[in-house]
Amino acid sequence: MKRKVAAILAADIVGYSRLMAEDEDGTLRQLAAYRNVLDDFVVHHRGRVFNTAGDSIMCEFDSAVETTRAAIEIQDYMRAQNLASPDGTRLQFRIGISVGEVVERQDDLLGMAVNIAARLEALAPPGGICLSRAVHEAVASQIAVPFEDIGERQVKNIPFPVHAYTLAGPDEGAPEPQRSGRRFSSHLTLALAGAGLIVLTGVAGLVLQGRLPEPTEPTAAFGPAPPVRQAAQPLLLPADPIEVFSRLVQRGGQVEDPTSAPGLYHNALLFEAKGESIGAHRAYYALARMGLEFIDPHLRYAALVRAHEGRFIARQVYAELNEDVPTRATALIHALQFDGAERTAKLNALIEKHPDYAPAYYLLAEEHSEERTGRLQTAEDRRIERAALGEFLRAHQDGRLAQFFLDQAVAAEWVDRAHKRHARLEVSAGSVWAPPAADFEP
Incomplete structure (x- = not known):
C-alpha cells in the first residue's frame, strides 16, 4: 500500500435526512446539480473526489492552501444559490479540512487525516468550514479570512484532542429575517436611487435596467424603487476630480445627492x-458604472462585495462590469478576483494589451513578492517583481500614475511601498537603484 501526505476535504449536507423526508426527488436533483459544480471547484484547485456516500463527499488535494480556497469557493457558491431558494429547501454544506499521512488503496484513501477531516466537518457551522491546526498554520498567511480559534476538541473515535479553527458563513448568527434574503445581496433587486438604476445581479449575471418590467411594489430592503429608465441619470465628472475629492475629504460630512465621482466615493x-454597507454598495456601484479609470474606488468596492457576498459573487459582479462598462480598471479588478496562476496570467494579459498601465505592474509585482509566495519565492519571481516595480516607479517618475487614483493618499502608499520593496531587491541583486530600463519581460 502506498503512503503519502495529502490535504483532505470532507463535506456533507446539513439536515440531509429531513430534506430527503420532505422532498426526496427535489433534494436528489439539487444534490446532483451541486455535486457537478463542487466537482468543478475541486478540479480547478487540482484536487479529486475519492469517496462519496449519500450526501458525504471526500476530496484529496496536494496543497492545504488550495484545499481551503476550494472550500471557500464552494461555500460562496452554495450561499449565492441559497439566497434565491425558500428556507426549507436550502442545501448547506459543512466542510472539514485536515492534512497528514494517508494510505492509498486503489482509488480510495484511508488514515488518520481522513478520519480527522470527517470529524472536523461535524464541528463546522452550517455553511462554514473547520480546519485542523496544521491546515490553519499552512494557510493563515496565504488566505486573508477571519478564522476563529475554537481550541482543542475531543471528537469521536480520535484518541487525542484536535485543535481546530472555524470559518463561519457570513449569515452565521444573523437573525432569521436577514438570512432569508432581506440584507443586501447580489441576488436582490437593488434600488440605486442616486443613480436612477435598478439592477439584479447573481450567478447568472447582472440583469440591467431596461430589461426589467417597471416595478409596481417597493423593494423590501430599501423602500420605493425609482422607475426603470433606458439610460442612467448622468453622473458628472468635474474638471479636476482629484482636487474635488481632496476638498471633500478636508471639509468632511456627507454630500447630499452626489452627481460626480468624487462625491460618490x-x-x-x-x-x-x-x-452602513447598503449605502456604501449603492454609492460604489453607481461610481463603478461611470466607466472611469480610477482604481481605488473599484478596489474598495470589490473588497466590500467579497466581505458581504463572497469572492464568487465579487467575480461575477466584476465580470459583468467589465463587459458592460469595460475599462482597464474593471479588467484589473476582475483579474484580482481569481487566485494563483490564473490571476497572474490575467495580469500578464492585461499588461500585454496595455503596456503603459502602471497599476497592473504594481499588482503583478505583488503576485511574485515574498509576501505572497513565502519561502517558495524563486530567483525568477524576484526578477519579475523587480522589473514590474521598476515599471511602476518609472510611471510615477514620469507623472503617469496619479491619474489612476481619486485618493492620492492611496497612490502615495503604493509608491512608498514600491520604493522600499524595489530598494530591497536592488540590494539583494548587488546594485544601486536607477531608473529602470523600458523593456519589461514577465
Whole structure:
C-alpha cells in the first residue's frame, strides 16, 4: 500500500435526512446539480473526489492552501444559490479540512487525516468550514479570512484532542429575517436611487435596467424603487476630480445627492466607516458604472462585495462590469478576483494589451513578492517583481500614475511601498537603484 501526505476535504449536507423526508426527488436533483459544480471547484484547485456516500463527499488535494480556497469557493457558491431558494429547501454544506499521512488503496484513501477531516466537518457551522491546526498554520498567511480559534476538541473515535479553527458563513448568527434574503445581496433587486438604476445581479449575471418590467411594489430592503429608465441619470465628472475629492475629504460630512465621482466615493467611504454597507454598495456601484479609470474606488468596492457576498459573487459582479462598462480598471479588478496562476496570467494579459498601465505592474509585482509566495519565492519571481516595480516607479517618475487614483493618499502608499520593496531587491541583486530600463519581460 502506498503512503503519502495529502490535504483532505470532507463535506456533507446539513439536515440531509429531513430534506430527503420532505422532498426526496427535489433534494436528489439539487444534490446532483451541486455535486457537478463542487466537482468543478475541486478540479480547478487540482484536487479529486475519492469517496462519496449519500450526501458525504471526500476530496484529496496536494496543497492545504488550495484545499481551503476550494472550500471557500464552494461555500460562496452554495450561499449565492441559497439566497434565491425558500428556507426549507436550502442545501448547506459543512466542510472539514485536515492534512497528514494517508494510505492509498486503489482509488480510495484511508488514515488518520481522513478520519480527522470527517470529524472536523461535524464541528463546522452550517455553511462554514473547520480546519485542523496544521491546515490553519499552512494557510493563515496565504488566505486573508477571519478564522476563529475554537481550541482543542475531543471528537469521536480520535484518541487525542484536535485543535481546530472555524470559518463561519457570513449569515452565521444573523437573525432569521436577514438570512432569508432581506440584507443586501447580489441576488436582490437593488434600488440605486442616486443613480436612477435598478439592477439584479447573481450567478447568472447582472440583469440591467431596461430589461426589467417597471416595478409596481417597493423593494423590501430599501423602500420605493425609482422607475426603470433606458439610460442612467448622468453622473458628472468635474474638471479636476482629484482636487474635488481632496476638498471633500478636508471639509468632511456627507454630500447630499452626489452627481460626480468624487462625491460618490466620499460618501461610500463615509458609509463604510459608519458600518452602513447598503449605502456604501449603492454609492460604489453607481461610481463603478461611470466607466472611469480610477482604481481605488473599484478596489474598495470589490473588497466590500467579497466581505458581504463572497469572492464568487465579487467575480461575477466584476465580470459583468467589465463587459458592460469595460475599462482597464474593471479588467484589473476582475483579474484580482481569481487566485494563483490564473490571476497572474490575467495580469500578464492585461499588461500585454496595455503596456503603459502602471497599476497592473504594481499588482503583478505583488503576485511574485515574498509576501505572497513565502519561502517558495524563486530567483525568477524576484526578477519579475523587480522589473514590474521598476515599471511602476518609472510611471510615477514620469507623472503617469496619479491619474489612476481619486485618493492620492492611496497612490502615495503604493509608491512608498514600491520604493522600499524595489530598494530591497536592488540590494539583494548587488546594485544601486536607477531608473529602470523600458523593456519589461514577465
